[in-house]
Amino acid sequence: MQSVVLCVVVLKCVVASCGAAKVSPFTDDARNPFALKSSHSSRSDGSDLIVCYLTGSPAFWNKNAAGVVEPKDIPDDTCNTLNLMNWLGIRGDRLSWSNDFNWQVSLKQVIHEWRDRNTSWPYNKDGSRAKRIMVTIGDAGQLRNLVRSAELDQGLLRRFAVNVRTFLAWTGLDGLDIDWEYPGWHRPWQERPMFLALLAELRKEFDTALPPLSRRLYISVAAAASRGIMESAYIMPDMGKYVDWINLMAYDYHGFVWYMPFTGHNAPLEAAKNENGTFSELNVHWSVQRWLDWGLPKEKLVLGIPTYGRSFRLVRPEVHDIGSPALGGGWTNFTDACSILNSADGVRVWDSDSQVPYTYRNGTRDWISYDDEESVAKKVQFSREFQLGGVMVFSLDADDHEGVVCSVGRKNKKKFPLLRRIVAEMRKTF
Numbered sequence: 001m002q003s004v005v006l007c008v009v010v011l012k013c014v015v016a017s018c019g020a021a022k023v024s025p026f027t028d029d030a031r032n033p034f035a036l037k038s039s040h041s042s043r044s045d046g047s048d049l050i051v052c053y054l055t056g057s058p059a060f061w062n063k064n065a066a067g068v069v070e071p072k073d074i075p076d077d078t079c080n081t082l083n084l085m086n087w088l089g090i091r092g093d094r095l096s097w098s099n100d101f102n103w104q105v106s107l108k109q110v111i112h113e114w115r116d117r118n119t120s121w122p123y124n125k126d127g128s129r130a131k132r133i134m135v136t137i138g139d140a141g142q143l144r145n146l147v148r149s150a151e152l153d154q155g156l157l158r159r160f161a162v163n164v165r166t167f168l169a170w171t172g173l174d175g176l177d178i179d180w181e182y183p184g185w186h187r188p189w190q191e192r193p194m195f196l197a198l199l200a201e202l203r204k205e206f207d208t209a210l211p212p213l214s215r216r217l218y219i220s221v222a223a224a225a226s227r228g229i230m231e232s233a234y235i236m237p238d239m240g241k242y243v244d245w246i247n248l249m250a251y252d253y254h255g256f257v258w259y260m261p262f263t264g265h266n267a268p269l270e271a272a273k274n275e276n277g278t279f280s281e282l283n284v285h286w287s288v289q290r291w292l293d294w295g296l297p298k299e300k301l302v303l304g305i306p307t308y309g310r311s312f313r314l315v316r317p318e319v320h321d322i323g324s325p326a327l328g329g330g331w332t333n334f335t336d337a338c339s340i341l342n343s344a345d346g347v348r349v350w351d352s353d354s355q356v357p358y359t360y361r362n363g364t365r366d367w368i369s370y371d372d373e374e375s376v377a378k379k380v381q382f383s384r385e386f387q388l389g390g391v392m393v394f395s396l397d398a399d400d401h402e403g404v405v406c407s408v409g410r411k412n413k414k415k416f417p418l419l420r421r422i423v424a425e426m427r428k429t430f
């Protein structure tokens with residue numbers, strides 16, 4: 001059954017040459033700050049991606065709900081691609097939406113308050129829209145059902161792809177982002193090829209059915225950073241042909257788990273000197289190199305940078321190095337890391353091996369691994385040295401978006417300090 005499905009989806013055109021680009025009304029590249037580095041950017045449209053995940057459900061918008069970022073809050077000239085999470089699901093062979101918020105109104109809000117808002121670079125070099133809105137599907141159960149049903153029903157992926165394309169054309173959105181964590185988790189021998197078949201079907205539909213749509217529709221995948229998951233989830237280099245880019249989830253390398261109850265970095269850039277064997281693979285550098293070695297073109301690799309962190313509860317307050325015994329822990333955000341740093345006993349430690357900080361409240365059990373302005377800047381520099389397609393920020397909500405807690409002791413309040421530092425670093429010429 002699988003081989004039948006796979007045979008149908010022969011790639012019809014080379015990805016880079018597909019899609020009809022409009023001629024840009026702006027011939028003046030100076031308008032586009034990202035065009036400054038067009039000699040650096042390896043992407044064909046001349047712009048590096050700055051993909052941002054908007055994770056707070058629109059059900060909470062317009063209610064001044066604490067902790068929820070709305071489209072109007074996103075600073076000008078920062079993100080150029082917005083991934084809308086928690087909007088859509090899949091039912092049968094179609095996209096479906098929840099009724100607990102009026103998604104059409106919310107969509108108009110994103111388009112009006114973010115995409116069409118004044119921006120200094122409306123078009124890319126190739127005439128494509130400089131600000132893109134992608135919609136993310138990410139319910140693992142629903143995705144699993146989709147590909148399992150497709151094993152028995154050969155036309156299902158095709159119908160799904162047509163439905164997605166129609167939805168994108170109708171709403172004016174730019175593409176589909178798939179955040180399936182993870183294909184192959186349950187039945188690798190089936191889900192792995194079926195996931196590839198899904199991507200192939202989407203690519204075929206997006207590319208061949210363009211008119212009367214004159215714009216390109218994009219496909220991105222939020223992909224794993226660890227060897228085990230990569231190998232059971234994805235088929236490379238084929239997958240690299242179908243996607244426009246991959247959002248590398250270069251984080252969650254360490255977090256509290258009962259079977260490894262020790263402190264560690266959520267997203268270390270480099271391996272520590274004393275790490276060997278599989279432990280030396282738990283870092284951003286290893287994952288990036290592995291994807292490139294696996295055949296993903298560098299311009300299709302987008303480096304994920306977390307604004308969130310991992311908290312740990314130390315067993316003994318006085319033992320607070322990397323690898324210290326922990327009792328528990330969880331997810332946390334930059335704001336919470338700053339609260340510790342602001343406290344009288346807050347200590348920041350920069351790990352020069354891993355190129356990321358951690359913080360603890362001296363004399364207590366509170367310990368947090370996080371990224372700050374220094375480490376996100378290093379990661380951007382790294383992505384540019386490797387000439388990757390850009391960076392992804394996960395997520396807007398976890399940054400200090402109100403600009404209060406992390407600005408303590410500074411002259412000016414700064415909203416979204418991590419996002420702003422990432423963008424500033426992207427714009428530097430070198």
Ligand SMILES: *[C@@H]1O[C@H](CO)[C@@H](O)[C@H](O)[C@H]1NC(C)=O
Pocket residue numbers: 118119
């Ligand atoms: C956009 O910004 C520019 C420069 O700040 C300004 O001159 C222009 O009027 C703005 N346009 C809109 C539609 O707000």
Ligand SMILES: *[C@@H]1O[C@H](CO)[C@@H](O)[C@H](O)[C@H]1NC(C)=O
Pocket residue numbers: 274275276277
């Ligand atoms: C890894 O390092 C530890 C101690 O640092 C050592 O005992 C072990 O033999 C090393 N393993 C390998 C595979 O090199």
Ligand SMILES: *[C@@H]1O[C@H](CO)[C@@H](O)[C@H](O)[C@H]1NC(C)=O
Pocket residue numbers: 066067331332333335336402
């Ligand atoms: C994250 O940040 C918000 C403030 O925006 C705060 O209220 C919340 O408690 C923080 N921590 C976690 C774990 O979400």
Ligand SMILES: *[C@@H]1O[C@H](CO)[C@@H](O)[C@H](O)[C@H]1NC(C)=O
Pocket residue numbers: 347362363
């Ligand atoms: C932590 O607290 C102990 C005991 O008060 C003190 O001796 C030590 O210097 C503190 N460490 C830091 C890094 O502040």
